[in-house]
Amino acid sequence: EPEVTQTPSHQVTQMGQEVILRCVPISNHLYFYWYRQILGQKVEFLVSFYNNEISEKSEIFDDQFSVERPDGSNFTLKIRSTKLEDSAMYFCASKRGGNTIYFGEGSWLTVV
Amino acid sequence: DQQVKQNSPSLSVQEGRISILNCDYTNSMFDYFLWYKKYPAEGPTFLISISSIKDKNEDGRFTVFLNKSAxxxxxxxxPSQPGDSAVYFCAAFIRSGKSTFGDGTTLTVKP
Structure with missing residues (x-):
């Protein structure tokens, strides 16, 4: 069964460093998303992406965040200058259309 | 402003019985709703969705009911199975993809 894959599964980074989280959505999907879940808290929407542009973003998704679909298969989330509070599990998700959104297994980011 | 609420943090049911997980929302502009199941340190697994224009959707053992007025x-x-034991999230979406998740309900199905 096709699935959304994310790399790395776990990354530890120094505060202030840039991080890129990578996602390979399901191949014929058109809509892409990033979410995060801080330990012990709910899943939070970050951004949605369609037709090579951001369609919606949350208040969390400030200037230090960016997304890109560089080559038609990968979908990346970049955090420019990480802060301690960016430590979370980051989930990528995708859908073809309709209402079924598939999530990846997540990338656990620890900022120290 | 918590737009999506799951008021029961936990639910315990006996194997074979019905599990009912509830979710309330405040924004009438949501276009569709999804239910997810999640294990610790794993991604959410899609279970079932419902459009805001429907009041019921069924898929195997899972049925979602939507009461728009409420x-x-x-x-x-x-029937509930021990393998159903997990955290269940409801999530509400608007067309642009922006979504709000509930806090989750931990379901325990006892053999």
Whole structure:
């Protein structure tokens, strides 16, 4: 069964460093998303992406965040200058259309 | 402003019985709702969705009911199985993809 894959599964980074989280959505999907879940808290929407542009973003998704679909298969989330509070599990998700959104297994980011 | 609420943090049911998980929302502009199951340190697994124009959707053991006037949805699992034990999230979406998740309900199905 096709699935959304994310790399790395776990990354530890120094505060202030840039991080890129990578996602390979399901191949014929058109809509892409990033979410995060801080330990012990709910899943939070970050951004949605369609037709090579951001369609919606949350208040969390400030200037230090960016997304890109560089080559038609990968979908990346970049955090420019990480802060301690960016430590979370980051989930990528995708859908073809309709209402079924598939999530990846997540990338656990620890900022120290 | 918590737009999506799951008021029961936990639910315990006996194997074979019905599990009913509830979710309330405040924003009438949501276009569709999804239920997810999640294990610790794993990604959410899609279970079932419902459009805001429907009041019921069924898929195997899972049925979701939407009461728009009450801004309430529920997930029914019948019969419940021990493998259903997990955290269940409801999530509300608007067309642009922006979504709000509930806090989750931990379901325990006892053999």
């Amino acid at each position: 801004k309430h949805l529920s997930l029914h699992i019948v």
